Amino acid sequence: EPEVTQTPSHQVTQMGQEVILRCVPISNHLYFxxxxxxxxxxxxxxxxxxxxxxxxxxxxxxxxxSVERPDGSNFxxxxxxxxxxxxxxxxxxxxVNSADQETQYFGPGTRxxxx
Amino acid sequence: RKEVEQDPGPFNVPEGATxxxxxxxxNSASQSFFWYRQDCRKEPKLLMSVYSSGNEDGRFxxxxxxASQYISLLIRDSKLSDSATxxxxxxxxxxxxxxxxxxxxxxxxx
Numbered sequence: 001e002p003e004v005t006q007t008p009s010h011q012v013t014q015m016g017q018e019v020i021l022r023c024v025p026i027s028n029h030l031y032f033x034x035x036x037x038x039x040x041x042x043x044x045x046x047x048x049x050x051x052x053x054x055x056x057x058x059x060x061x062x063x064x065x066s067v068e069r070p071d072g073s074n075f076x077x078x079x080x081x082x083x084x085x086x087x088x089x090x091x092x093x094x095x096v097n098s099a100d101q102e103t104q105y106f107g108p109g110t111r112x113x114x115x
Numbered sequence: 116r117k118e119v120e121q122d123p124g125p126f127n128v129p130e131g132a133t134x135x136x137x138x139x140x141x142n143s144a145s146q147s148f149f150w151y152r153q154d155c156r157k158e159p160k161l162l163m164s165v166y167s168s169g170n171e172d173g174r175f176x177x178x179x180x181x182a183s184q185y186i187s188l189l190i191r192d193s194k195l196s197d198s199a200t201x202x203x204x205x206x207x208x209x210x211x212x213x214x215x216x217x218x219x220x221x222x223x224x225x
Contacts, residue, residue, distance in 0.1 A: 033212075033213075035213075041217075042202075042215050042216065042217045042218060043153075043159060043202065043213075043215040044215070045212045045213060045214065045215075048212060056212050058212070089156075091158055091159070102147070103149075103161050103164070104161075104213060105161075106158040106159050106160070107158060108157070108158050109157075109158050111156075
């Protein structure tokens with residue numbers, strides 16, 4: 001069964017450093033998403049991406065965040081200057097389209113720790 | 116008020132018990148609803164979509180009441196492997212942004 005994959009599984013970085021989290025969505029999917037989950041808290045939407053542009057973003061997704069589809073398979077989330085409060089699990093998801101009841105499939109996540 | 120609100124839990128039940136989780140949503144523009152399960156430190160995995168007519172998948176039954184903006188999940192004959200956090204999710208029409216509830220933790224004990 002096709003899966004969303006994410007790398008790395010864990011990332012430790014110093015405050016102020018840039019990080020890039022990588023995702024490979026399911027191959028025939030057209031919509032891509034990033035979510036985050038701070039330890040002990042709920043899953044929060046960050047951004048959705050379709051046709052090489054952001055279709056929606058939350059208030060969490062400020063100027064420090066950016067997303068890119070650099071090639072036909074990867075979807076990346078960049079945090080330019082990490083803060084302590086960016087420490088969280090970051091989940092990538094993808095879906096075939098954005099129609100009603102369309103399932104989003106989540107990757108295993110990248111656990112980011114900012115020191 | 117939270118956009119998606121779930122029973123706080125936790126629920127601790129014996130094997131074989133029937134357990135029900137409730138969820139309410141505040142955004143009347145929400146059109147699609149799902150239940151996901153999340154095991155500790157893992158990604159959310161789709162358990163089932165929730166349809167207006169209600170739907171069943173084996174031991175799991177989901178109900179939606181649009182008038183009351185209420186969603187439920189019923190688990191019958193619970194198994195040890197059902198132990199997880201259950202996440203209620205709402206989406207607006209034709210949009211990808213999913214809004215998650217805080218989750219309700221279920222522990223099934225022998």
